[in-house]
């Protein structure tokens with residue numbers, strides 16, 4: 317029985333990976349889980365992830381990233397969970413967030429950003445995935461498929477756990493659809509506007525990504541490159557920024573940001 321269910325899980329995971337989303341779409345935008353369950357899944361997932369990465373434990377850099385993250389969170393549309401921001405000692409250009417509010421930023425990404433508003437744009441995008449509960453939608457989609465499988469297999473209480481474990485090991489929790497990515501961009505722009513940080517940073521950073529993506533051995537992580545093509549995102553972001561009311565933003569020059577950059581270049 318156990319052997320069969322593992323095969324079925326593998327099959328469903330494969331279906332999603334192959335982009336066979338027809339069945340999966342039935343469960344898109346559905347979230348079966350409470351905030352409490354999300355927190356539990358998130359903390360388990362964060363624990364697993366942190367076994368496989370090296371965190372960058374510099375107090376000044378860590379505090380700056382956390383302060384910037386919390387400043388954005390204060391203006392986010394979801395404040396009923398606590399958000400944590402950690403720096404990953406990895407030169408590739410990447411950032412990611414997992415359910416439960418755990419956000420990670422690679423050193424390579426901080427190094428590529430030239431202004432605070434560029435860095436804030438990426439961080440606000442990751443917060444956007446937590447606000448939009450995109451990771452939990454992925455879990456729901458998979459467990460929804462698992463539910464169908466259970467109808468054929470009979471009840472198996474450990475099925476959901478196995479399904480989530482399998483998704484984690486395949487990186488599927490972070491593979492959001494185009495709609496979720498654009499929603500995270502829109503939420504990021506609105507959040508930055510509300511926080512007084514110029515959302516033009518979103519576009520400036522995308523321009524840098526677009527240039528990097530053209531390089532043959534680009535350090536842009538596969539994770540970032542699975543997002544909708546950068547040109548599309550730039551167009552969409554410009555449209556969203558146009559909708560905002562006029563506002564005086566902070567200077568894109570930030571003393572703290574420059575201090576962190578100096579520290580990382582030493």
Ligand SMILES: [Zn+2]
Pocket residue numbers: 441445492497500543
């Ligand atoms: Zn994203």
